[in-house]
Amino acid sequence: MKFLFITLFPEQIEQAAGHSIIKRAVDAGLVEVSCINPRDFAADRHRTVDDTPFGGGAGMVLKPEPMVAAIRAAKTKLPAARVIAMCPGGRTLRQSIVEEYAHSKQDLILVCGHYEGFDERIFGWVDEKLSVGDYVLTGGELPALIVMDAVARFIPGVLGKMASAVEDSFSTGLLEYPQYTRPVTFEGIEVPEVLRNGNHALIDRWRRKEALKATWLRRPDLLGELNKTDAKLLAEIKQELEGAENG
Template sequence: MMKFTVLTIFPEMFNSFWSYGIIKKAIDESLIFASAINIRDFTKDKHKTTDDRPFGGGCGMVMKPEPLADAIRMAKENNPDSRTVLLSPQGRIFNQKLAVELAESNGLNFVCGRYEGIDERICSDFVDDEISLGDYVLMGGELGAMVIMEAVTRLIPGVLGSPDSASQDSFSGELLDYCHFTRPREFEGSKVPEALLSGNHKDIDNWRLEASLIRTFLKRPDLIENKILTKQENEILKKWCRDIENIIQAQSLRGSGTLSGN
């Protein structure tokens, strides 16, 4: 069972997150365990202070090391083999490959920073990994922890209704997911592709692969550039090239400038 522990000064933020949808189902079925540790519980003063002014001056405040260290120690005591992750703009960019890596862990402790950041001695001595959602800054690590927990939970066997669901997601196969359709067959003049109605599994698989390639080419061509294509994927791209060349030749026969709108 995957054990998630969140270290935060706002533990209440996670109550709703853990109470709905697939996450709640996974908790109810004991596929995951999730809990929050309030960093303020490890402070020593009556005001439960978790931040202080930075040495050397500067704007903002920095999270103090003592309560953070004690909170992390408690998380590790509860699950000694767990991995401690700091949500940080300086961390590795989170993606599906990293989600798969984290899903193989024996437990994850998420340290949610606030203010201008946390004392560097925590980063160097108590954290196993730093992860960022992207090149932007949030007010804290709580939303990042939720995103990672959801992405990792989907990969745990038994969580999704179909065992193939996670493997067919966008990015799992280095391409974006193919288009999806449901009833009715026709909606406001737009029809479901005939291949999906044929009942022929080979035709359906071929259509989905081509749809996946088209989506990726149009929306994320960088994924194709960095991917080692299969023989079938190469054949599809070569066919597109031939079709595009035929269109260009046909336009050229009608007169130069046709494609540019002149």
């Protein structure tokens, strides 16, 4: 899968793609990362890409000419790619969107803003706007890298086991269950016995119950309509927590 970043700071993208799992994916040919700098399409000798906003106001706005030229150049390289502008006004990134991108196998062109944002006319060359949360950053590079990192996890071969991505928090609609490794005892705290007894049916039940518990306590908004098994497990959880409080 190919990720092309339209960015004023390509070194930030290149540096981030040069480490850990993404680097291994690039080296293996599973992921391709490239950048186009809008400054290369600026018409003046100063390579100006921004200007003051009409109507006044603080900050600078990215000009449409170099940005649209950069998008056109990107589409020449990846004609079937989806063009996504990273900006606070877009739909908020969720795991379902990540999986949508990954399963479509469509290459992504990620347009990174800066300063006070884009000239509105740029969006005529964009397929959608995307946000990573209800806050504002200094640029779109970090959000764009988040998109690549999240999507790349679903590309076969990027992770050691595809189950690692499928079982992660949010992929099941719940937060992830607690994980443990050796040693069995650390400063008096033991790994739960159920995880050491080799009974995979009990392990699966424990993990599902712990995931439900974590979600109910920390992100109840994620709990939709539960099936009978999950509803029974959640009732057990509430009863246990009540007992702990009363005891």
